[in-house]
Amino acid sequence: MFTIILYVLAAGLFLISLFKNKKKTKMALKKSLKMFMNLLPQLLALFIFVGMLLAIVDQSVISSLIGEKSGVMGVVIASITGSITLLPGFVAFPLASNLLNHGAGLPQIAAFVSSLMMVGIATFALESKTVGKKVALLRNGMAFVYSFVVALIIGGLL
Numbered sequence: 001m002f003t004i005i006l007y008v009l010a011a012g013l014f015l016i017s018l019f020k021n022k023k024k025t026k027m028a029l030k031k032s033l034k035m036f037m038n039l040l041p042q043l044l045a046l047f048i049f050v051g052m053l054l055a056i057v058d059q060s061v062i063s064s065l066i067g068e069k070s071g072v073m074g075v076v077i078a079s080i081t082g083s084i085t086l087l088p089g090f091v092a093f094p095l096a097s098n099l100l101n102h103g104a105g106l107p108q109i110a111a112f113v114s115s116l117m118m119v120g121i122a123t124f125a126l127e128s129k130t131v132g133k134k135v136a137l138l139r140n141g142m143a144f145v146y147s148f149v150v151a152l153i154i155g156g157l158l
Helices: 002-020 022-056 059-066 068-084 089-101 106-118 124-131 133-157
Strands: none
Touching: 002 022, 022 089, 059 068, 059 106, 068 106, 068 133, 089 106, 106 133, 124 133
């Protein structure tokens, strides 16, 4: 229902924009198409990766590793996995949604997404050159701990 509301809202705003200024609307559509075409290779790679992952890994494995009953160990696994994974946000959220649909628990996915977005083991070398090793370690460590706080909040509230 929420998605339908968003589509109707987007269509309505598009029509308002079209009536107000056709030239700017056409230019905005061209820019958005160009942005979409730039994102398309990454999206296709994501769909292929997620499809292969879900075909190889059984739903019971996902549930046992990061399911609701996996508890703290599932949060730890999800946080470590998120920390070493390097994915942009527009890829991370559909992946998280698919994992949720295949048996992952909400606190575990919250920890996965928050550590994925904030902890950067893959980018640590670059970050430490920029801000220094001590600051990079402190920031990444605090972000890792924060992923557990997010998991606790989500697990406690939902």
